[in-house]
Amino acid sequence: MYIVPLGAIEEQVLVAIGRGLEDEYGLSVRRLGVQDEPGYAFDAQRGQFSSAHVLRRLVTQVPPDAVSLLGITTKDLFIPMLSFVLGQAQLSGPAAVVSLARLRQEFYGLGTDPELVVERAVKEAVHEVGHTVGLTHCADTRCPMSLSNNVRHVDAKGAKLCASCVRIAEEKVKHLRPTVVPPGSAGMRNE
Numbered sequence: 001m002y003i004v005p006l007g008a009i010e011e012q013v014l015v016a017i018g019r020g021l022e023d024e025y026g027l028s029v030r031r032l033g034v035q036d037e038p039g040y041a042f043d044a045q046r047g048q049f050s051s052a053h054v055l056r057r058l059v060t061q062v063p064p065d066a067v068s069l070l071g072i073t074t075k076d077l078f079i080p081m082l083s084f085v086l087g088q089a090q091l092s093g094p095a096a097v098v099s100l101a102r103l104r105q106e107f108y109g110l111g112t113d114p115e116l117v118v119e120r121a122v123k124e125a126v127h128e129v130g131h132t133v134g135l136t137h138c139a140d141t142r143c144p145m146s147l148s149n150n151v152r153h154v155d156a157k158g159a160k161l162c163a164s165c166v167r168i169a170e171e172k173v174k175h176l177r178p179t180v181v182p183p184g185s186a187g188m189r190n191e
């Protein structure tokens, strides 16, 4: 698995995401060099960044030996039918992205809390990467694969996959072969 910072991202966030993914999926996590912020995905009317555009770009950058490539951005992401998304991924495709924008307390006018950002970022990374290995949303509200529409939901769940998701992920990962999927050919899964 690979992660890639899309712009400047705090080191502690990147380290924690890498560890979290290794713990949950049992695959080594490597980091690609820092890329530019996703200016190409900016939508001037919404003042936000299109997560589908970011995914389309990421898909073209998946290393040949990668099962998944997770981009991490500080920009606020959207899909056309929702006011925002905390992240997006391809279902059983290699690309995923998470946004830190709404994981920061400052977004809500509250005091900065770096540890809370790290915690939330790990949960969302495990969630989006879960989709890339074929996991769907989980009914267990403590499981990171449960759906989170806002940070209250993120805070309510844990960072450890439930027993059922672990079983499914193990089975799926066993059969995964690193593949580069051409842009637009894999289904997108929102949030």
Ligand SMILES: [Zn+2]
Binding pocket: 138, 139, 140, 143, 144, 145, 146, 161, 162, 163, 164, 165, 166
């Ligand atoms: Zn689960």
Ligand SMILES: [Zn+2]
Binding pocket: 127, 131, 137, 147, 189, 190, 191
């Ligand atoms: Zn999801």
